[in-house]
Amino acid sequence: MKQETRKDEIINTAAKLFKEKGYSAVTMRDLATAMGIKAASLYNHINSKQEILKAIIISIAEEFTSGMNSIIQSEASSISKLESIVALHVNITSNNTNGMASLNNDWMHLEDQLDYYLQLRNEYEANFLGIINEGVTASEIKNSNPEIIMFSMLTTLRSLYLWIPKKEDLNAKNLGQSLSEVLISGINN
Amino acid sequence: MKQETRKDEIINTAAKLFKEKGYSAVTMRDLATAMGIKAASLYNHINSKQEILKAIIISIAEEFTSGMNSIIQSEASSISKLESIVALHVNITSNNTNGMASLNNDWMHLEDQLDYYLQLRNEYEANFLGIINEGVTASEIKNSNPEIIMFSMLTTLRSLYLWIPKKEDLNAKNLGQSLSEVLISGINN
């Protein structure tokens, strides 16, 4: 575990504030106050507000891409791959709850890196849908609407950042298992 | 169908812009440009930017409260009530896709009406959870974690505004049925 630099501290504090009010509503003065310093002092560690947003979002997006690549290269069943995706979201979100809020809500405020982010997101969704379609072909998954299935799963997983902080008693493994069961097997008797 | 006033036109245009960039990132100049007028002219129809946000969010929140009250007063089964909740979200979101984005993402920028909004939201979630708990007691719903069930369903339903505009071929009734099946019966064979 590398020790946290002052720049990391700024980025983590910013992520917390961005979660509460969104990127546009958080000023550099807000961020400085939360750090206990003056706004001008922030610029000794970072070059711009935009750089902070980029640092938060792109690193997480690349984590998802990397995790998805491992999953699609495995030879597990489609259902098992979906369970791995649930676990991937639970793990990344548990480790960076605040950053996930920016990824979900403030990606459109990326400037230089917007196209790159959208590319990663589109690839991720295409891989996700591919797994579901495989599962339908293999009769592991019901032959209903694959896009509705992906939409339902992915929006639930993307919203985990809102919910994990309230449920600290559930560890990541248990949460992943419970959530997989609800998403895959449904809720009715 | 009452005819659209200039004020309604401003509110609807604002909702569209708020969906794209969020309340804080949309300026009165942006809004005026989208309307084809100058920023100062907006103030002949509305009193403040805040008033626009309030008009968008509170009316939708009250629609949900009203719909939920009808559902809990019915004597349907718990599963049937959940299907009605899905239909409620599909209907409201279909009729006001842009406004749903503000409800989900910009409620924290409400000033005077923030407490009222939070009260409506908390009551809605409590009623939702109550229906699930009833279903568990009546053995209609699996005895797993009711909060995870609510979280999963509600976050999917709250994200419908992102998805409905892309799927104009599906009408509200079909979408509601397909989504109910995925959420209630799961996806596996």
Add this chain to the structure above:
DNA sequence: GTCTATAACACGATAGAC
């Protein structure tokens, strides 16, 4: 109902002292 002009203030970012 829309315009031009502008008030009053907040914003991101920089310069230079310590």
Add this chain to the structure above:
DNA sequence: GTCTATCGTGTTATAGAC
């Protein structure tokens, strides 16, 4: 590494002409 002071610009909103 943090500060004070400030630049240039953008922000919501108002005043008053047409």
